Amino acid sequence: MQKGLHLSTLAGAMAAVLMVGSAASVHAAPTHDKNVIGYITQWEAWKGTNAGFSVKGEATHLNVNMDIYSILNFSFFGVAKDGSLHSGDLRNKNIYQPSAVQEPGPLLHPDVYSSWDFHILWGELEYIHQYPGNEAWEADALRKVQEQGFVKSGNGWLHTPTGVSGQFPIPLKKAGGAPGLIDLAHQKGVKVMASLGGWSMSKHFPEMAADPVKKARFLEDVDKLMALGFDGIDIDWEYPGTGGMNFQGNPEDYGNFELLMEDIRERIGPNKLLTAAFSASTAKLEGYNWPRLVASMDYFNMMTYDLNGGWSNVAGHNAPLYPYPEEEYPDLDLDHLRAWMAAKGIPSEKINFGAAFYGRGVQTTEATAYVGAPTDKRTVNFSVDGPTESAVDLDNWKEFEGQPNYNYIMQSAGWEHMWDANAEVPYAVKGKYFLSYDDVPSIEKKAQYIVDNQLGGVIVWQVHGDIKCEGTFISYGAKLKQCTNLSSPLAEAIDRVFSAGGSLNTAPVLTVPAAQNVDAGAVVSFNVSATDAESDPLSFTVTNAAIVDNGNGSATVTYQAPNTATDLQETVVVKVSDGRTSTSDSIVVNVKGSGGEGNTAPVLTAPINASVNSGQSVVISVSAEDADGDLLTYTASDGTVTTTATGADITFVAPSVTVDTVIDLVVTVTDGIASQTATIPVSVLADTTGGVTTWDPNQVYNTGDTVMFDGVKYTAKWWTKGEQPGSSSVWEVFDDGSVGEWSASKAYSGGAEVTFNGQTYRAKWWTKGDQPGNAGGPWELV
Known part of the structure; x- marks a missing residue:
């Protein structure tokens, strides 16, 4: 969509301010043409101070900066077993169980007390608890319900303009009250989509899309959504072809999805929006006919988040912009997805990438977490x-x-925040805990990446993830509250970059040679070069070969051909980057086979197991034979590898453990073409002292050495021998940095914290023997 639709007239803007509250902040509408699509959920409004909000009810449409967003996706409507749509508030909470199904339910939750559906979509409400009769005292109520299109239906009501029905009370839009999501958005030139599905409500998508009867029922409810005033439909079927919560995918899903998009397009017409959320894993995207989808859909909303989390085996990033060495699985990053979609010929202006306004936290097996730590x-x-x-x-x-x-992350203390220069995202650690999230700098980088690559824009999950009320609240009825001064730092960062108005970065131009020819086992080298319109510094990378940057806009690629008996054709991919965007190209290498016998893989001999004490090292010897007499190379998943006359020695240093632990050491031998691996289980025997030796009166100890004595851990303050810990000032009780109980015999520096009588105190200066809590003393209550 063009952001021009987002510009409001002065009169419209003033009317919106008057309707929503005169104290509300007014912002200048942006001038850029990028999509900023925000998901607004029906359940977030329930959350209060325990979830980082100032009050319950803060997370509604009244607290969204609509001068930043161009589209808002109201989430979610679920798909029932008969194909009909239902309110997300009516989701079967046991749907994860194998036999569970979703029964049909109302499109909007009929209970205005236990759901936010009507409060968000229709705004401030006035309740009519029974359908008015013809008595004189009921005339005003009857006029109101009739003007808004409500008629009596059974024991409830029917809203004739939309076909939505419900139970009493009738939810009337209050005259002069705060507007609902759709009305308010339209005043600001913002479109509102109905988002269907989601992770926990997609189970019946496959059967609905495959069954004409169920699909017809589905499309009837699409008609109701459009009658409610939505500007289009967003499909969040997670995931066609591969399945999701409590259901399996099948190859037919892809074609059925494509047909469903065409059926929805025909139903809603050419002037309404049709979008869908897609996985960021290219393996889940291969099955689509992308030209067919391009013909029927407006935007592809790529979920470039949730790429790592509690399911991962190592701590990784939720939403990396670029690859990083510690990643568990390759190609799960925004840059790879963009390149893949470009290669498929998908128009860049139809692609929106995800911006995560949340983080993902995991616990690791390490005392101090890090990127790549085992979970x-x-x-x-x-x-x-x-x-x-x-x-x-x-x-x-x-x-x-x-x-x-x-x-909420920004309100949480005790975390050490760091930056991954490879993935270009932040992360935080606190002891064994790892948190991946996005902050203002990383969101700005992603927004700039979208500008540089001329993509459509961003999708935000979800719009209330970054809001902070810096003013007061105006109440509209019992539920709706609006902040008079709202801050949205991540959304504002996106808007700043998109609105910067500078010239677009031009991708570098890469020049590569024609196809190369080389004999089996030989080496071929060739040059590549690149130019950049902005004269940005260029860097080269390569796959399937080695590369040396010559520093003058060129690089030398060296390719080692395999020892093959038959002819092969391989591909070398060169990539050049100016730091903001990149260009890739391929060089075909024709390898002429030797015509002789094929290569034989080496045979590896390794011990079946090994053992080592906690914190100690062990040397594990392996050997291998190769029928072709090729030069062999050894590698190991851990430890230091030293080549010997018969094979290799792996020096493995065991971690310090308090319980017996088995670590799998994977050893690999390769002849440059084929390889063989062996897994050696290494038993690490626990050290009951936790890796600290017991004090020996005959041993010399230097500053910083630690010992155990009578079950207590001590640290040497200077050189010592024969001086018993606990009775000599050379030894001090080991300080692990935690807040421990105050000890009269221990010296504390300024800033040290202790507990005493159940309370925590902080030292104002150096002290020893001064009891916390004494007036005028060196301790202050924390």
């Missing part, structure tokens, strides 16, 4: 997914089940 899984009973094996961090993010909003 620590156990069975967790999630409110949506049910019992699941997960490493999710519930100690710090219980209210969010491990997925805290950005505004």
